[in-house]
Amino acid sequence: MVLNAQKAEASASTSTFYKIDVTNCIKCYNCEVVASHSINIGIVEYPYWINGSFYGNYRIYINPPQEYLDDLDETIAGCPMECISKSTHQKRR
Numbered sequence: 001m002v003l004n005a006q007k008a009e010a011s012a013s014t015s016t017f018y019k020i021d022v023t024n025c026i027k028c029y030n031c032e033v034v035a036s037h038s039i040n041i042g043i044v045e046y047p048y049w050i051n052g053s054f055y056g057n058y059r060i061y062i063n064p065p066q067e068y069l070d071d072l073d074e075t076i077a078g079c080p081m082e083c084i085s086k087s088t089h090q091k092r093r
């Protein structure tokens with residue numbers, strides 16, 4: 001119970017950023033297969049977050065729904081080119 005309260009407090013003060021850097025992407029489609037709820041790859045496109053943003057070669061998805069997190073961790077582990085990562089940042093007040 002205390003642990004859940006601590007987790008809730010931590011998530012209220014932090015944001016989690018999921019990033020795809022397509023610079024070295026080989027379009028193997030693994031990420032789209034594992035996390036089709038969050039990632040799309042068109043015929044001419046590199047992978048992008050369905051509900052995310054584009055910044056040059058980077059695609060950013062902030063605070064995805066809790067139910068997607070296991071799949072997103074699997075995409076990070078399964079990307080053969082290490083294009084996908086996540087990081088946690090303090091929210092601005």
Ligand code: SF4
Pocket residue numbers: 020024025026027028029030031032047078079080081082083084
């Ligand atoms: S798993 Fe990695 S290399 Fe494969 S399409 Fe996704 S981002 Fe590109």
